[in-house]
Amino acid sequence: MTQRKRLSNSPSLSQNKRQSGSFMTQGDSEDATFTQPSTSQVQRGLEKVTSAQVDQKTAEVVQYFLVKDQKKIPVRRAELVKNVVKEYRNIYPEILKRAARIFDQVFGLKLVEIDNRNHMYILVNNLETTDSASPNEWLTNPKMGLLFVILSVIFMKGGVVRENLIWNTLKKLRVDQGEKHEEFGDVRRVVTDEFVRQRYLEYLRIPHTEPLEHEFRWGQRADKEVSKAKILEFMGQLHEQEPQSWTQQYRDAYSLSQGAQATTSSLR
Template identity: 65%
Template sequence: MSQRRVSHSQSRPSASRQVIEDDEEDLSFTLPSSSQVQRGMDRLTSAEVDRKVAEVVQFILIKDQKKVPIKRADIIKNVIKENRNIYPEIMKKVNMTFEKVFGLKLVEIDVKNHAFILVNNLEQVTDRLASMNPAHPKTGLLFVILSVIFMKGGAVKEAVVWNTLKKLRVDPGERHEEFGDVKKLLTDEFVRQKYLEYARIPHTDPPEHEFRWGLRAESEVSKTRLLEFVAQLHEKEPQNWPKQYKEATTSDARSSQAS
């Protein structure tokens, strides 16, 4: 008797189909009311809630290793599952755990798609960037790029970035001993991690691209401390750059209020 074989494409959903399904699942999710949350909490013991909180924390920590945003849909689908009616309470406890235990903060950087990243407090991250620790050469390179973008008004043509790196003996056309493929690092890895944005400049022929700060950089990096660092390099005061000084102080004041 012949048996009909199920093709591989039929048995497993395509990547694009999976993305659509994940998006549809998140669109179908609405935040439960306080009464729904309370009913859900009443059905679980405190130990069961704590266990679910720990599972979410572990899931986020693992996902964060790739430094890409973590979607709410993934948290619900892979961890919270049937306990989605107490999602707000779980995430409140998750946030408290990150802040008190790890010194981290879970920040929603994409409200439309409900995507989160983990960030350190501004002082810790900026100190790490400013130190240019040789153990973290990519962090030092990122700090240089962010500095150039900030001092140039928020957007810089990629040609300016490549010329700056060449002055530091880092050629985007050659494989670097520490950074590997430098162009891929900036236009792919740092972009996926939301430290940089890389976009085509409209109406340019041949096409030109520019770099901007990404959402993670905006959340993690203190512009005031960055400007102080640049000022030290030039042996000047931050106020010597009035436009950048005003932007830095305003930006950090907003971040402090949000915290």
């Protein structure tokens, strides 16, 4: 069986040519220089600053996240420390904890770590964390509707699909990667670059294929924001079938749905 290797931001891949759809976020090499402060270090750090200073820095962190969230770009700890926290890095955990509280109490958002290896965070609507937005809500936004279709195809096909299947499916919906779309513009760029940077999709090179081929999988953000159970319900309505008709998908959707309610990502 051919072993498929996932793309990652690991430095070990620097020896290989970067593949289409992969990306390097600023701060990859910087995070190694940051050591998470201990509880005692944070306490000592708080003794050296005023409450007003901590509140001001927390407000800057909140603003930074909100700006990034407008384009659904995940925030990496390294860039947050370098660009915003700066000289307050010794009390970083306290600042992040306060920011998370503000998101929850003021904005109704949950700060979630989607990648505990590279320490990447996103904001998720609190109302959607256990029962994600319905398909109808996604489909009222054309770009999100496009993403919903792609995620649905991937899920129904077992979690991974070759690129050609996605383009063929979209073409049936009059969305052609070779033509500029009046709503999306460059469809290929949106799918293989924008959705990938936002971590809704993974776009991976399939090793040992000639000509070169790629495949799509669900990204880390999609796992947090999109309900597979609702995708299955939507497909059932579309095909006039009970969701249980798709045995494996039904098992995956509802076991994951129940598990998600019992699991939360810790803030680091």
